[in-house]
Amino acid sequence: MQKLYYILIAILLGFSWGCESDEEFMNKPPNQILTVEQAFSDPAQVLSILANLYSRQFSYYRLNDWATFGDFNEAFYAHTQGVTNEFHTNTTWPFGGIRNFWTTWDYTYIRELNLFLERIETSSITEDLKTRYAAEAKYLRAAYYLELAQFYGGVPIILESQSYDFSGDPSYLQIPRSTEAEIYDFIIEEAESLKTILPADATSKSRATKGAALAMKARAAIYAASLAKYNNSITPSVSLSGGEVGIPTGRAEEYYNTALEASKEIIEGTAGSYSLYMKNPTNLSENFAALFYDKNANPEVIFADDYLLKYRTHYFTGANQPRFGAEEEEGGALNPSLNLVQEFELLDNTFAPIPTTDENGDPIYYESQLDIFANRDARLAGTVILPGSNFKSRPVDIWAGYQLANGTVISGNDRGDQRILPGKTIEQQVVGFDGPVEGAVQNAQMGFYLRKYVDPAPGSGQRGIQSEIWKIKYRYSEILLIAAEAAFELGQPDISANYLNMVRERAGFTIPLKGSDISLDRIVHERRVEFAFEGLYFMDLKRFRIAHRIFDGVSMTKENLLSGIGKATKRSTMPWGLWPYRIYNPGSENDGKWIYKEYLSKQVTGADNWQLGNYYSNISNEILNNNPKLVRQPLQ
Amino acid sequence: MKNKFNYILLFLLGISFMSCEKDNYEPPKSPLTGRVIYQGTPLYLQPNRVSYELFQDGFGKSGPISGTFTADGNYSQLLFNGTYKMIIREGQGPFLWGESVDNLKSEEIIHVNGATEMDIEVLPYWMIINPNISFSEGKVTGTFGLEQIIDGANAKSIESVTLYLSKTVFANSDTNVATNSIGGSDISDFSNINLSVNVPTLTPSQNYIFASIGVKIVGVEDMIFSEVQKINL
Numbered sequence: 006m007q008k009l010y011y012i013l014i015a016i017l018l019g020f021s022w023g024c025e026s027d028e029e030f031m032n033k034p035p036n037q038i039l040t041v042e043q044a045f046s047d048p049a050q051v052l053s054i055l056a057n058l059y060s061r062q063f064s065y066y067r068l069n070d071w072a073t074f075g076d077f078n079e080a081f082y083a084h085t086q087g088v089t090n091e092f093h094t095n096t097t098w099p100f101g102g103i104r105n106f107w108t109t110w111d112y113t114y115i116r117e118l119n120l121f122l123e124r125i126e127t128s129s130i131t132e133d134l135k136t137r138y139a140a141e142a143k144y145l146r147a148a149y150y151l152e153l154a155q156f157y158g159g160v161p162i163i164l165e166s167q168s169y170d171f172s173g174d175p176s177y178l179q180i181p182r183s184t185e186a187e188i189y190d191f192i193i194e195e196a197e198s199l200k201t202i203l204p205a206d207a208t209s210k211s212r213a214t215k216g217a218a219l220a221m222k223a224r225a226a227i228y229a230a231s232l233a234k235y236n237n238s239i240t241p242s243v244s245l246s247g248g249e250v251g252i253p254t255g256r257a258e259e260y261y262n263t264a265l266e267a268s269k270e271i272i273e274g275t276a277g278s279y280s281l282y283m284k285n286p287t288n289l290s291e292n293f294a295a296l297f298y299d300k301n302a303n304p305e306v307i308f309a310d311d312y313l314l315k316y317r318t319h320y321f322t323g324a325n326q327p328r329f330g331a332e333e334e335e336g337g338a339l340n341p342s343l344n345l346v347q348e349f350e351l352l353d354n355t356f357a358p359i360p361t362t363d364e365n366g367d368p369i370y371y372e373s374q375l376d377i378f379a380n381r382d383a384r385l386a387g388t389v390i391l392p393g394s395n396f397k398s399r400p401v402d403i404w405a406g407y408q409l410a411n412g413t414v415i416s417g418n419d420r421g422d423q424r425i426l427p428g429k430t431i432e433q434q435v436v437g438f439d440g441p442v443e444g445a446v447q448n449a450q451m452g453f454y455l456r457k458y459v460d461p462a463p464g465s466g467q468r469g470i471q472s473e474i475w476k477i478k479y480r481y482s483e484i485l486l487i488a489a490e491a492a493f494e495l496g497q498p499d500i501s502a503n504y505l506n507m508v509r510e511r512a513g514f515t516i517p518l519k520g521s522d523i524s525l526d527r528i529v530h531e532r533r534v535e536f537a538f539e540g541l542y543f544m545d546l547k548r549f550r551i552a553h554r555i556f557d558g559v560s561m562t563k564e565n566l567l568s569g570i571g572k573a574t575k576r577s578t579m580p581w582g583l584w585p586y587r588i589y590n591p592g593s594e595n596d597g598k599w600i601y602k603e604y605l606s607k608q609v610t611g612a613d614n615w616q617l618g619n620y621y622s623n624i625s626n627e628i629l630n631n632n633p634k635l636v637r638q639p640l641q
Numbered sequence: 642m643k644n645k646f647n648y649i650l651l652f653l654l655g656i657s658f659m660s661c662e663k664d665n666y667e668p669p670k671s672p673l674t675g676r677v678i679y680q681g682t683p684l685y686l687q688p689n690r691v692s693y694e695l696f697q698d699g700f701g702k703s704g705p706i707s708g709t710f711t712a713d714g715n716y717s718q719l720l721f722n723g724t725y726k727m728i729i730r731e732g733q734g735p736f737l738w739g740e741s742v743d744n745l746k747s748e749e750i751i752h753v754n755g756a757t758e759m760d761i762e763v764l765p766y767w768m769i770i771n772p773n774i775s776f777s778e779g780k781v782t783g784t785f786g787l788e789q790i791i792d793g794a795n796a797k798s799i800e801s802v803t804l805y806l807s808k809t810v811f812a813n814s815d816t817n818v819a820t821n822s823i824g825g826s827d828i829s830d831f832s833n834i835n836l837s838v839n840v841p842t843l844t845p846s847q848n849y850i851f852a853s854i855g856v857k858i859v860g861v862e863d864m865i866f867s868e869v870q871k872i873n874l
Contacts, residue, residue: 618862
């Protein structure tokens with residue numbers, strides 16, 4: 006027995022002999038790492054590096070982080086109690102936003118884009134491909150600088166990969182912030198030069214095209230223009246002496262012209278044929294909702310951050326789907342607020358609160374739940390899941406309880422709770438399976454669910470499958486509204502009305518606005534309802550310098566809520582809800598009808614107060630320490 | 642026997658792994674305190690809004706110790722002994738920093754050695770004088786005057802004056818249950834201003850309430866307040 010062991014060990018030791026000479030072994034090329042020359046020698050390799058750079062595009066609103074979509078009381082956070090408190094008990098925002106949502110300082114990404122641009126120069130792929138790929142990388146770089154500019158104002162513009170020489174003095178690597186005007190000028194110039202290189206191909210959505218470059222130019226120019234115009238007149242203290250924040254007022258007109266010119270180029274079709282999405286003209290609400298999930302030859306999308314099932318998916322639908330009968334036992338994270346819902350106009354171009362009571366203050370009784378929203382902007386039902394409507398072909402069940410003849414309300418403590426109604430002997434359901442239930446999480450606590458970007462495809466709300474809806478970065482409608490805004494600011498109200506009416510017609514408005522109807526309130530309002538939950542409202546709050554007037558720190562009463570609808574500076578410091586109740590009054594004509602009540606959740610305790618320092622995101626102390634040439638943001 | 646000896650060895654070895662005093666720093670022990678004053682009169686502010694920074698140079702990266710003033714205008718930090726630089730950034734607070742308009746400060750050097758107290762002498766744009774808050778017949782009434790301290794080129798006018806009622810000692814624009822305000826242009830006599838507001842129903846009920854008067858100055862974000870008063874209902 007012992008002998009056998011010795012033999013076995015002897016055999017084992019025999020195997021431990023080296024088989025190759027050391028020199029040969031050490032010089033073996035690695036089979037998991039490519040050298041720079043190898044990586045840039047093959048077109049497919051270069052494309053895959055570029056794809057990595059595309060996948061790292063930054064967006065303030067990101068579908069893989071649903072919480073970025075709901076701030077500013079446009080929605081109520083009903084995900085968990087902790088999240089609700091995080092967003093609704095604060096009275097102000099930190100300078101980097103709640104959860105640091107307003108920050109990004111990814112100069113690693115910029116360095117890698119710069120390295121890509123330098124390395125592709127020496128690549129052995131064809132010249133055509135080189136030019137195209139380099140242009141796409143430049144587009145991504147300019148797009149990231151635009152994101153930085155919107156958060157921070159002027160930032161260091163670095164256009165080459167920097168390397169440290171280990172001399173002990175890193176000061177040559179420390180670049181000061183550009184002025185706010187310079188960063189926008191850089192983006193505009195870059196877009197201008199890229200538009201001739203990038204293909205004019207309206208069918209390419211997820212790679213940079215001429216349309217995307219022009220759209221970026223238009224957006225950068227209109228932002229710069231409004232900052233130049235409104236900062237000095239409304240918030241002159243928000244500026245830095247070096248111009249890192251604050252664009253001279255005199256430049257506004259020039260920027261408005263640039264914005265109008267760039268958007269006209271797209272509208273006139275030089276970048277390919279884009280148009281408003283209109284595949285379903287018979288149901289404009291469905292049409293508007295489909296605009297965001299239809300990825301098949303969508304004529305409105307100019308550029309999007311794309312997703313693909315099995316490879317790159319997000320759980321936005323899972324987080325926000327109607328809770329009852331959902332594909333997972335979760336959903337309803339964001340509930341659009343009444344503040345936003347009532348901003349959708351009546352079809353006769355007037356603003357009015359959602360009619361809950363008549364002129365005597367008595368409740369209005371509705372036959373069906375949807376009646377109260379009749380004759381409104383079609384985008385309302387396309388953006389929000391209203392009580393009484395459907396999602397994935399099944400009705401949502403949103404109602405807060407039964408109201409008896411004497412005004413008492415019978416309701417439950419959880420979704421779909423049962424109670425015995427007066428005169429009955431058995432329990433029956435007294436509250437909707439989708440809520441609203443105060444205090445219970447993940448239900449329609451405002452009386453609404455989110456519809457925009459929520460995917461109707463089967464499986465989209467399942468953790469194992471998820472959704473492949475893309476995040477639209479630029480769409481044709483934004484170009485029209487940029488043109489409308491620029492024309493208005495340049496004193497051409499008729500042209501402005503014309504562009505505005507194109508967008509409004511798609512929303513179901515039949516009476517066109519006249520030039521004399523156009524005001525800044527109109528422009529701001531149109532953008533708020535058209536681009537709700539797309540990330541543009543945050544930038545509008547800042548660039549029109551209206552945030553500190555909307556969020557003035559004063560608690561919002563029902564009178565505040567219902568007055569001044571359609572005004573750009575209307576107070577919106579707390580999210581209000583709208584709760585439907587069913588009438589229980591056997592024998593009366595109102596039995597089984599619906600009434601609605603405005604409702605302020607008890608969980609909303611903070612009235613938001615925008616500090617002037619919030620207009621620019623905080624540059625953290627760590628960044629300031631690493632580069633002493635950076636100046637701090639104003640009023641922080 | 643041999644086994645036992647091994648255990649003892651292991652035990653002794655374990656003891657040698659124990660940390661010793663030397664690894665640990667002494668915590669900072671010197672309190673630096675003070676408050677914002679104008680000619681000896683304390684100023685009342687919105688809590689957590691007016692910020693200051695303390696720097697200590699000479700230790701590598703120079704990040705600030707940031708803090709904010711309390712509602713009473715107090716500040717406090719626990720520090721090591723040494724020399725610090727205090728900075729109140731431009732635009733912070735309803736005041737200019739310094740003792741006169743010709744001699745404004747942008748930083749202040751503070752030598753901390755043991756418990757150190759240093760008040761911050763500032764020039765508020767306006768001061769609330771003789772604030773008197775009283776309660777009768779379900780109403781809280783504030784009577785006070787306003788005095789302009791900074792005139793000349795840096796003068797700023799009043800945007801609005803507000804009386805705040807709150808269930809807690811924080812009676813300001815963040816936390817309140819009832820307010821009443823008057824616009825700066827509607828004030829006819831700055832030496833005698835009256836504001837009153839009805840006490841709302843309090844849930845849960847309490848038999849006292851706190852009140853304070855806040856002044857908002859045009860172009861200045863931070864407000865100036867009167868001392869919070871507790872009123873028995």
